[in-house]
Amino acid sequence: MRIGVGGIWQETNTFVPEPTTLADFRRYQLVEGPELVAALRGTGTELGGALDVLRRHRARPVGLLFGAALPSGTVTRPAFESMLRRLVDRARSTAPLDGLVLSLHGAMVVDGHPDPEAVIVRALRAVVGDVPIGVTLDYHANVGPDLPRLADVLVGYRTYPHTDMAERGAEAAELILRIARTGHRPRGHLVKLPLLSAPLGQEHAGEPMRTITAAVDRLCAEPGVWTASAWPGFAYAQGDRLGFAVYVAADRHGSARARELAALVWRHRAAFAADLVTPGRAATTARTGPGPTVLVDVADNVGGGSPGDGTTLLHALDAAATTGAVAVIWDPAAVAALHARPGPATDLAVGGHSDPLLGPPYRATGPVRRYGPVGYTRTGSYMRGQRVEMGRVAVVEDRIGELVVTENRVVPFDDDHLRAVDVRPAAARAIVAKGAIAWQAAFGGYAARTVYVRTPGYCPADLTQLPYRHRPRPSYPLDRDPAWEARVTAELGAGESR
């Protein structure tokens, strides 16, 4: 049996003005053919998990194309279409295939393609015909109505931080092999909820997602249910697809089960709200007491598409005279300046370049450690085995602590990126983490305290700060209308059997 593997993967924050281009995919990951299989085998990624299952079942993986870029602005149409063309060409030239496992994100937005994941599956379906297609989707997928009709099974992550990527890829591979062997397919049912939420309220181990993912797990164990998912979605985008979705693929009663799950989500809608503290209070808190204190720079969430050069917390730490901090900041110009001249930094402007929203540059002063191009392989629970390139790095031993200035944007999915430049975050008094929840995979094991900070950026926890022009209306919590809410409750509660 020959199974095609591939995908195009990016989370798009449409509020970020910079587009995501083919160069961004090349910089992060763009592999094709046998090289794809070699690059992803053994990694803790979706396709890594799928390749493992295919090997165990003696199915032959056929590498198509896999392109991934860091979360950022809208993907350009030429970048998407050129990758799609190559993906489809590979599927055509390696035909006949007995099935496909695709790793898609589900919250990618392409200029001119509001639902690019559906475009990908539709194009591949036209080439491979009626073979099983399994698709893995990020926890933050904004799943639209077309995808469940085009693919045979959808499998969403059940963890945030996302530590089950490989497990879900393995599940998708098992499911399509089952279809390929038996010829029997489940029926997929999607229910979309008028519910937007920020990442901060979506941690799987916290409420309400703990209750919701427990219900998904119970559903998956029911006889006749092939798989189920609950996607909180990604609110930092414009478009019709935004919002919570639940999905059940089953032999029977899938529609009723999906509605029951949606009703459970709806009952817990108020629990997605999160509490934040001001930068000043956060910096003062970190000054005393046990460390490390993780200061979560919620809105400058690199994993949510924000640039990662926000300086608000640096200024706050400085004003509070807090020392012993560790902070990563993206600033290619500052790195170049530090590499161009030896000696310590004196009043060097760091960060705050991408948007005035993210704060004025921070003036850094102190001895500098310089590192040439820094790359590392992730050893943590997120995408273990994946190679990351940070570009050149300079570490300024500033008055507030170690400022890790990087040429490329770096996501705190692991602490390998700090250890690669001789920084020991576990020994720090404070760690500035540019993320909402995902950083827990990096620092959660030794964080003494966590403070979620109300910072400026492209990923605010308060969704009313976003200039939405185009989103589903109404959507809780941005729109409130008791009559509407009562109607939604009735719709979601109306289970049916078939």
Ligand SMILES: [Zn+2]
């Ligand atoms: Zn995600």
